[in-house]
Amino acid sequence: LLDAALSLFVEKGFAATRAEEIAARVGVSKATIYVYFPSKQDLLKALIARELSAVAPSGARLQAVGGECCADLLRRQLATWWSLLADTALGGIFKLVITEVRVFPELMDFWLRAVVEPCQKSIGKTVREAVESGEFRPADPDVVVRSLVLPMIMGCLHRHTIGACSAADRLLGEPDFFSSHVDFVLQGLAPCTGASASSSARA
Amino acid sequence: LLDAALSLFVEKGFAATRAEEIAARVGVSKATIYVYFPSKQDLLKALIARELSAVAPSGARLQAVGGECCADLLRRQLATWWSLLADTALGGIFKLVITEVRVFPELMDFWLRAVVEPCQKSIGKTVREAVESGEFRPADPDVVVRSLVLPMIMGCLHRHTIGACSAADRLLGEPDFFSSHVDFVLQGLAPCTGASASSSARA
Amino acid sequence: LLDAALSLFVEKGFAATRAEEIAARVGVSKATIYVYFPSKQDLLKALIARELSAVAPSGARLQAVGGECCADLLRRQLATWWSLLADTALGGIFKLVITEVRVFPELMDFWLRAVVEPCQKSIGKTVREAVESGEFRPADPDVVVRSLVLPMIMGCLHRHTIGACSAADRLLGEPDFFSSHVDFVLQGLAPCTGASASSSARA
Amino acid sequence: LLDAALSLFVEKGFAATRAEEIAARVGVSKATIYVYFPSKQDLLKALIARELSAVAPSGARLQAVGGECCADLLRRQLATWWSLLADTALGGIFKLVITEVRVFPELMDFWLRAVVEPCQKSIGKTVREAVESGEFRPADPDVVVRSLVLPMIMGCLHRHTIGACSAADRLLGEPDFFSSHVDFVLQGLAPCTGASASSSARA
């Protein structure tokens, strides 16, 4: 199955994973892979494609507001994102894509469509509304989105790299970290603060 | 030289880089590599070790205060870090370690010593002082450090992955992004804000 | 097959035999070897092991007496041994073991089990009986066994070394040589001779 | 020096010995070898040539009789031979030649001139005289020479193979063994024995 390939590719990288290992993990023969996929690379592409099509709907499902403020909507959107990264195979795919884009530039497409676009669209849209409605002070929505999302991506990378090897630095795995981080950023976006003198000078 | 190996390993991954390519890039024969390194793996380790020893002093160089507030000290510390990641080979090493740590768990050691420790020590210390002096409101310093640093690491990953392949999402490469991000977080740590109602309810 | 490897190893030595040659001689590809044996060394060991298990039964088959004297039993035992060395692959294995034992000390085990032990047991036993029954004069059975057997081993070495290169010194290949040699030794063991004055002084 | 090369070639075989090892053992650089010898093979040939020229005089020095019987002269000749094989590098050369003749048939020449010829000449001559004088009963001198000498060659092979690896089968290293063996054979050559009925029937 694609699942075995995915977890091995994520763990050891595409080049370092032997077709035989994938087969062995599923309990079939090495040759069986070639019944279903013309080549190892095609297996990789099929993998990514499957995951891409799985994210699309989730990503598109931008949380419509209840009566809540933009900050809370953002929190919900980000929480949804995080559970997507943490609980599904998507987190692994992220590591895989980051590891292999330079070798297979086609993967860029995945990144754009599964990461950049949804963030821009669903999260960026909420930020933009918050800025327009005055709930946030003026700020580049793209920057805000990244401030919010990047640590999450690092968190899922961590889970498949450092976190898989050592118990040190477990903090990134805890869900609390992300809500704290979001709080820091969102509070920093609150409109009327005269705090932190020197920073305002720069910003 | 080690430099050629580094850039190739960063670009294509350890397994996908052929010894011959490294040699060719330096203009020597494949066999010359083995005059200086017992194996490809040893080359990798020597690489990492060299970079590690180069960072250690820089990382330890915690900026002693002038008469500035903790926030500004932090800004300067983070800027130093970022120029380290952006202008030296260190950024590539980060990608390499993240990519290969599952295959060579020995690299964990590098990550802990070059990333976790210095951050904890030099940046974490400043954060702790800021909280204690009341410049920041109460917060877990470890969480704050990560909120600040993670996007920087993603930034340097980006530079060696997505950013190397496509002009899309160039934002992460711009220095402004990081100062903005730091501002968001630091303002979110200012003590006396009543802003963002629902978030304070949660925090 | 193992046979091709055996004859090449015997001819050129382990280190000087290329895996490709072995494969070529059987008409398969170099890689096929590695389907069946993890390494060239394992091929060597498998080779020896196979031959070892083939000798064990033959070696153990100590000729039970008819009504013959010990000398004749010995002659028959030695003739059996010789045909084993001359007509089977065992002779080659002997040369191989002698050639490679310093590089692969594990081969010692083979030598002990295939050469020393059977000789000691089956031939030594007959000699001991002959001495006890008075058919031979008192003598150390171990010495006698070696006096009888060593030229045979040299003979099989010869066949795979000197004899394979030149027609000179063909004598060792002839079956008559061994029966003559055995006769000399056995007659030297006859009990009641006053001959060869100086020798008896020393013995 | 040639000595280092000799002991390594004897130990591991020509193909398995690296030029660097030889140099290291003498304490010079690998390149130094090529100052004195055009190639590794030439080193081997020079080795053999040197030893060959060293044996020639010793071999030729056939012991002239005092007033002793042929049997005693033979014993002295063989003892001289054995001390040559055991105490000088010659024993190692024998193993080397046997190991490598198939790869370098030129070595045949050494064997013929250092082994076959002297035996034939000096020892064979004494045997022939003994047969002619009636001290020995009629026998093919070539066969007798081999009966006497072969175990000695095996003994020196043993010393550089099995004996170098294990304490088992130490017997071959003891000088007593050879004098016993020679006694057995020489007594078997005594003229007037009616012993060992069946053997005389065959001989």
Added chain:
DNA sequence: AATGAATGAGTCTTCATTCAT
């Protein structure tokens, strides 16, 4: 559909050999 057997095309690694110093 599944696979055991086989292999072509590499890839790492070795080592005898050269040569400028």
Added chain:
DNA sequence: GATGAATGAAGACTCATTCAT
């Protein structure tokens, strides 16, 4: 004369891939 540095040529071993069954 000696050697450190470099390498061409080769050899062990690997692995994605094929194919007859």
